[in-house]
Amino acid sequence: MTKKKSILVTKLLSSEQKMKLANFDLIEQELIQITINDQFKLDHVSDFVVFSSKNAVKALEKGGLIGALKGVKVYCVGEKTAEFLKQLDINAEFVAENAFDLANFLILEKPKKITFFCGNLRRNELPALLKENEILVDEQVVYQTDLLKPKFIQKFDGILFFSPSGVRSFCQKNKPEAIAFCLGNTTAITATDFFEEVFVAEEQSVDGLINTLNETYGYA
Template sequence: MATVLSTKKLALNQKELLLNSGIGLVEYDAISIKFIDFSLVDHSIQNVIFTSKNAIKAILSKNIKVENCFCVGEKTSALALEKGFNVLEKFDKAKELALKIIKEYYQKEFHFFSGNIRREELPELLKNNNIKYTETTVYETELNLKKFESEFDGILFFSPSGVESFTNQNQLKTTVFCIGETTASEAKKHTEKIIVATKPTIENVIAKVVSTLKNK
């Protein structure tokens, strides 16, 4: 039976997708999130950019009134909607959102809530195209380093930080399954055996694992 390592603890229904396909699972959290205490002068913001669910979670306790959300990722926009925010735009990639803002919302001002580790692509595009925006760091990503002695038939990665955390103590000797191209770019520093999900969701990563390793 094939066995994979997930660098993120999965929900029960996600685990079942693997186990019901006859694939063994070992899981741990390669990274952890620490929310940062922050303060804002204005607690009413017209246009907010979220590129992760963690940023949404970080502002919920601050009684910040948000008029419009611009989101990256299905899970991010889903959480924003669940919490009652008005999602005006959502894209799978930060670059796509930035280009949409530049094209259609260039007269508006934005507030970008982010983590301490994030790609520069979106802020640089906004800055280079004279889009007014403010950025506040609201959470930190910490690496949970762990050494594994076992061999796996595949490793699941969901962020560049997850790759960085795992490879700090381990080598990539097997096929890796990545949630998106940004994560894959980090994995390429260590291996060429990379399979990228068709859509940037955990379920799509698992679907790639099942189609590749089922009956192995």
């Protein structure tokens, strides 16, 4: 009998999602902890607003500040972020796959200033590129990401990553010897700094990442 491939899943999955991974030996372990700040004060919002993730939107929702987005142009990274905004009756003007693409789009739009809602570990591409092009960035850090940095004794054949922070958390105390399967291009870009072999989900969803894993190992 062929031994099952060992897969580390870096977030908790639903029972239905686990069923789709029945051909693997699964280990579930969260690598990061998110703390939403719903107590921040918001005195003013620019006419152009940017969200780096769904967690940034959650912070405004929990703080009762979604109303501040009415009448302004909203841009975001990721389809999940855009979907969550839509649930709150906010339509994103443009949805980018990563922060670099969003920055380049905004440079063409030429706003004088943007309000950027993000986490404490956000990547630097977007604010750096905008500032280089003389666009003022009002950065609002509205959630905290803590790296849990667990140490694993066993080796894995593959690892499912859902954020750049998860990649960094794993690599703090573990060797990047497995295949990295990533949800989204931003996570994949970070993974390529550490892992030799990186796959990115064709569809940016948990189910899409599971499908990519199954296809890679011939279980599609």
